Structure formats: structure tokens, C-alpha cells
Amino acid sequence: MLNVAVLVSGGGTNLQAILDSEAKGGNPHGKVTLVISSKEGVYALERAKNAGVKSEVISRKSFANQQDFDEKLLNTFKENKIDVVVLAGFLSILGESVIKAYPNRILNIHPSLIPSFCGAGYYGLKVHEAALKKGVKVTGATVHFVNEICDGGAIIAQKAVEVLDGDTPESLQKRVMEQAEWELLPAALVDICKQLDC
Numbered sequence: 784m785l786n787v788a789v790l791v792s793g794g795g796t797n798l799q800a801i802l803d804s805e806a807k808g809g810n811p812h813g814k815v816t817l818v819i820s821s822k823e824g825v826y827a828l829e830r831a832k833n834a835g836v837k838s839e840v841i842s843r844k845s846f847a848n849q850q851d852f853d854e855k856l857l858n859t860f861k862e863n864k865i866d867v868v869v870l871a872g873f874l875s876i877l878g879e880s881v882i883k884a885y886p887n888r889i890l891n892i893h894p895s896l897i898p899s900f901c902g903a904g905y906y907g908l909k910v911h912e913a914a915l916k917k918g919v920k921v922t923g924a925t926v927h928f929v930n931e932i933c934d935g936g937a938i939i940a941q942k943a944v945e946v947l948d949g950d951t952p953e954s955l956q957k958r959v960m961e962q963a964e965w966e967l968l969p970a971a972l973v974d975i976c977k978q979l980d981c
Contacts, residue, residue, distance in 0.1 A: 785866035790873035795827025797871035804969035813976030853878035889929040901934035911952040924963035926971040
């Protein structure tokens with residue numbers, strides 16, 4: 784059984800999807816044992832508490848530089864014997880030392896069909912605003928491995944979601960979460976844990 788850390792910065796809806804899947808026996812090869820938030824007081828920490836999962840706040844702003852931040856993350860992963868890391872709306876960038884320590888063991892969920900609307904500056908509602916501005920008829924979500932390039936790692940899974948007439952960034956975000964993100968991320972985590980645990 785692999786230990787999974789989920790890194791969050793906000794409400795934690797993708798974290799909840801993973802926890803719900805786990806509670807139904809969806810991941811026999813892995814378990815969320817640590818939640819790390821980049822901010823105090825976010826609802827994701829409540830979700831962790833409600834699920835009986837240990838949590839910690841590690842804010843990039845608390846460290847003088849990227850290197851110190853990365854060292855703290857790595858030490859925390861080691862202390863908790865973390866095998867797999869999931870970025871679920873985590874808004875801080877992971878440095879090279881963290882990525883190198885967990886090759887093909889760090890997953891990220893992105894709210895578009897990569898390579899569309901991804902890379903530096905594309906996160907949260909900004910992704911959906913860009914999709915609507917471009918006039919695309921289909922968007923979706925992508926789970927990918929994390930490498931040194933923002934949203935540049937190998938794609939693990941994608942799911943398309945239709946853009947509807949009259950969509951706002953908020954309504955599109957909600958549909959992408961419900962129809963793609965909350966299904967894709969837990970399923971991808973199950974697959975990765977199964978591969979690593981065999």
C-alpha cells in the first residue's frame with residue numbers, strides 16, 4: 784500500500800473526489816496519508832480533518848527562496864514515507880529537486896485539454912475564461928505527470944467536456960470539475976498506484 788500526499792491551495796474538491804473514491808475501496812494500492820496546503824484556513828484542510836488525514840501548511844511565502852521551500856517539502860514527504868504526490872489545485876511551483884526525487888510519481892490535474900490553455904498563468908478560472916474567449920466547442924481536463932516544464936509532463940488521461948451556449952467561466956468550471964476532473968484524477972491515481980505497487 785503506497786502513501787499518497789495531496790497538495791492543495793483552496794477548497795479541495797479534487798481532494799474530496801480522491802477521498803470519496805478511497806472510501807468506496809477504489810484504490811486498493813494507495814491511501815492518502817498526508818494533505819499539504821499552501822495556505823492557512825482553506826476548506827481543503829477541513830476535508831482532510833473530516834477524513835482523519837494528517838495535514839500541514841507549507842507556504843512558499845514563508846521561505847526565503849525556492850530551494851528552502853523545496854527542502855521543506857522533501858523533508859515532509861520523507862518523514863511521512865510518501866510514495867506518490869498529487870497536485871490538486873496546488874498553486875505553488877515545485878522545484879527541480881522535488882521533481883527529480885519523485886520521477887513519474889507526481890500527478891497534476893489541469894482544467895483543459897493540454898496542449899490548449901496551459902502553461903504559465905493558466906490556472907483556475909483563467910483557463911475557462913481563455914477557452915470561452917477563444918470560442919472552443921469542447922474543453923475538458925487532463926491528468927499529467929509533473930516535470931520541469933509547467934503543464935509539460937507526459938499526459939496520463941484526458942476527458943472532453945462540451946462547452947454550452949451561455950456558459951460563463953464559473954458554469955464551465957463547475958461542469959469540467961463534475962464531468963471530468965472528479966472522475967479522471969481518482970482513476971489516474973488508482974492506475975499509478977497499481978503500477979508502482981506491483
